[in-house]
Amino acid sequence: MNFLPAPRSFFGALVFLVAAYTSFGQSQPRENKKPVIAAHSEVVLVPAVVTDHSGAHVSDLKQGDFTVLENGHQQKIAFFHHIQANAATTDEPAPAAPNEFTNKTETLSERSTILVFDLLNSSITEQSNARDELMKFLSESPQLGQPICLLAFDSYGITLLHDFTKDPALLAEALKKTKRHRSPKDGPTDANPLESVYRGVEGWNSLSASRSNAARQGRDDMLRYFTENQAASLGERTWLTLEALREIGQAYSGIPGRKSLIWATGGFPFEMGDASHFGSYERALLPAYEDAWRTLARGNIAVYPLDVEDLVNPAFVAPNSGQPLPKHIGITSDVGKLESFAESTGGKLCNRQTSALGCFNAAVDDSSDYYLIGFYQSSGDSNPGWRKLSVKVSRPGLQVRSRSGYYFRAPQDESVKRKEDIQLALASPLDFTAIRFTVRVTGITDVNDKKSVGFTFLIPAGAIIVDESDNNHVSLDFAALAQKPDGTLMEGGLSQALDGHIKPEGVTALNSRGLSFPASIELPSGEYSVRFVIRDNLAGQVGSTTASLKVP
Numbered sequence: 001m002n003f004l005p006a007p008r009s010f011f012g013a014l015v016f017l018v019a020a021y022t023s024f025g026q027s028q029p030r031e032n033k034k035p036v037i038a039a040h041s042e043v044v045l046v047p048a049v050v051t052d053h054s055g056a057h058v059s060d061l062k063q064g065d066f067t068v069l070e071n072g073h074q075q076k077i078a079f080f081h082h083i084q085a086n087a088a089t090t091d092e093p094a095p096a097a098p099n100e101f102t103n104k105t106e107t108l109s110e111r112s113t114i115l116v117f118d119l120l121n122s123s124i125t126e127q128s129n130a131r132d133e134l135m136k137f138l139s140e141s142p143q144l145g146q147p148i149c150l151l152a153f154d155s156y157g158i159t160l161l162h163d164f165t166k167d168p169a170l171l172a173e174a175l176k177k178t179k180r181h182r183s184p185k186d187g188p189t190d191a192n193p194l195e196s197v198y199r200g201v202e203g204w205n206s207l208s209a210s211r212s213n214a215a216r217q218g219r220d221d222m223l224r225y226f227t228e229n230q231a232a233s234l235g236e237r238t239w240l241t242l243e244a245l246r247e248i249g250q251a252y253s254g255i256p257g258r259k260s261l262i263w264a265t266g267g268f269p270f271e272m273g274d275a276s277h278f279g280s281y282e283r284a285l286l287p288a289y290e291d292a293w294r295t296l297a298r299g300n301i302a303v304y305p306l307d308v309e310d311l312v313n314p315a316f317v318a319p320n321s322g323q324p325l326p327k328h329i330g331i332t333s334d335v336g337k338l339e340s341f342a343e344s345t346g347g348k349l350c351n352r353q354t355s356a357l358g359c360f361n362a363a364v365d366d367s368s369d370y371y372l373i374g375f376y377q378s379s380g381d382s383n384p385g386w387r388k389l390s391v392k393v394s395r396p397g398l399q400v401r402s403r404s405g406y407y408f409r410a411p412q413d414e415s416v417k418r419k420e421d422i423q424l425a426l427a428s429p430l431d432f433t434a435i436r437f438t439v440r441v442t443g444i445t446d447v448n449d450k451k452s453v454g455f456t457f458l459i460p461a462g463a464i465i466v467d468e469s470d471n472n473h474v475s476l477d478f479a480a481l482a483q484k485p486d487g488t489l490m491e492g493g494l495s496q497a498l499d500g501h502i503k504p505e506g507v508t509a510l511n512s513r514g515l516s517f518p519a520s521i522e523l524p525s526g527e528y529s530v531r532f533v534i535r536d537n538l539a540g541q542v543g544s545t546t547a548s549l550k551v552p
Helices: 124-139 168-176 206-230 233-252 280-298 335-345 356-368 414-427 504-513
Strands: 020-022 043-051 066-070 079-084 100-102 111-118 148-154 157-165 258-265 301-307 369-376 385-393 399-402 405-408 438-447 450-459 473-483 494-501 515-523 526-536 541-551
Touching (some): 043 066, 043 280, 043 385, 066 369, 100 541, 111 124, 111 157, 111 233, 124 168, 124 356, 148 233, 157 168, 233 280, 233 414, 258 356, 301 335, 356 369, 385 399, 414 473, 414 526, 414 541, 494 515, 515 526
Parallel strands (some): 020 494, 111 258, 258 301
Antiparallel strands (some): 043 369, 043 399, 066 385, 385 405, 438 450, 450 515, 473 494, 526 541
């Protein structure tokens, strides 16, 4: 295993095993092939909330009532759904057999909420404001009515405090175990900026704690690599925030329905929207910006920033204090950035007059009744960049709130993208859900001074893409990486690919029975958190899950 220092890659310093390709069916040797550049068309999803003058939802519109414009040009609507989403009765992990681990859920809600406690872009007083607001919301809500998960965000990126639950008491208890810390917004400090702040979550939610611990070493390497090469506090915060958004998008893209992301923060360190807002130093972060936008859009995630910005101006001097006035007096406000970000995703800014409960209720209301419109990216315009979106309805007097745009990326080297996606999934404490699968541990045998842990990837029918136009082409990457409870990465692991063409009867089998892929890794005796990842290269989608293993 080698460290791969890939500039501008989220986990450029994360240990990653270079894929050893294996083919099946009638695949051809790949050694002399040039890198594949992905440039296929994708569906653009545009959720639209329509209300009348009183703010009530309008629920009787048809496809013909809507017009979608991209950069001022009308688009052909490819599909149209009016969604009136009710919370599911349950949203718990599907019961697994002994020695099985899965990212599937028993019943998925048609709407869900993601709470993020931002400790990186908030000062200590802003963190107190955010904690108080979130705690009040969770303490005074006997029933949430829909599943909510709780995340925290700091210099290590996203930390999973608790998985989806409808019990606010569990989320409140998890929130109590987080600790305040100094943010770059508090000014310079001699403290180690790489020091972790989450010392309280271990042992609370065993699944969350094991994932968070297992990710620490990778995040530490990642952050050290970035700070050595970028050396800019604002740039660092921007980059980490963008990658956290990308990670959230990847994690929840497989959950159906509109997801509301309530982000309690003192402000975002960048403008979200047209990339022309980025300054010259931020151009190096453009790939991260593009990926964040794409995953939020693909995951049907609307952002609801909960503004907790400190109103105290530390530079203020009272006129009658006798002290000399500073040369520059002013309050730096990020409210405008928060508002533009919310509007760009189809969400809404929750300002200081809005409580966390009010923000949650607004998000639930938006997700309960909306129209989901889709069209294919225009093949006639291949120029990468920001594309403005506008949704209009023919009936007068109605208000439409929808995503204001999306980012069209330039064609990419697919081999590089594959590696980056797998690195992200291996290090994340979140399960990626775009591909649902189960891992079954089949046995442990002696191999020299180590143990061989056998397991099988079980992919359900219809979960992967078969390109029938390319002689039934299938392309999958499989990866597994073990870590000790302290986060130490283990050498070895798994990195294999299935890439080739299958016979018609193979297509029938995939669509009816799914796919089983056996593999193994060698480990010394001990306890491990093992991360399993699958990437469907034709769909550009990723699934992951975590297994807690004890090797005798």
